[in-house]
Amino acid sequence: MTPGRLGLSLALAAVCLLLVGLLVRLQGPVAEAAVRPAVGSPARLPADPAAVDPPAPADRSDYAVIVERPLYQPDRRPYAPPVAAALPIPAPQAPPPPAIRGYVVVGIMVSGERRLAWVKAPAASSPAKIAEGDVVQGWRVKQIAADRVTFEAGTAEHVLEMKRRNAPPAGAR
Secondary structure, three states: OHHHHHHHHHHHHHHHHHHHHHHHHHOOOHEEEEEEEOOHHHHHHOOOHOOOOOOOOOOHHHHHHHHOOOOOOOOOOOOOOOOOOOOOOOOOOEEHHHHHHHOOEEEEEEEEEEEEEEEEEEOOOEEEEEEOOEEOEEEEEEEHHHHHHHHEOOOOOEEEEEOOOOOOOOOOO
């Protein structure tokens, strides 16, 4: 280290020691600070806790501003839940008509796109011819298959299967 730098370092060290000494004098003796009781320490409380007056209840109007201007809302306005859009109420569905009881599928004809069925009502003397889309006692003919007729009313379905009177021999087609 050069003699110029050594002198500068000693001068700075002396200034620092002077500042520390000045701060200690301004603060006062350290021993006094250790003897002084802290604010609210047990040394200042009365011996009888019942003799202490309870704090006065806070007035709610003092806190109204907290509700009116909430701290954690970005716009400082009270929280308002989002308004839900009104959902459309579905129209009540009519109950399905009574089941088709006593009806018998007498015959079914399926030829390409053309599908017909002959259904006999319980009190009828002869069967009636129906096609897909026709309505029988409030039931719409949904599908005519090779062995059954499917009716629908709303979400309800009813299936009439064709009964075979004379089954073909086991090997015949």
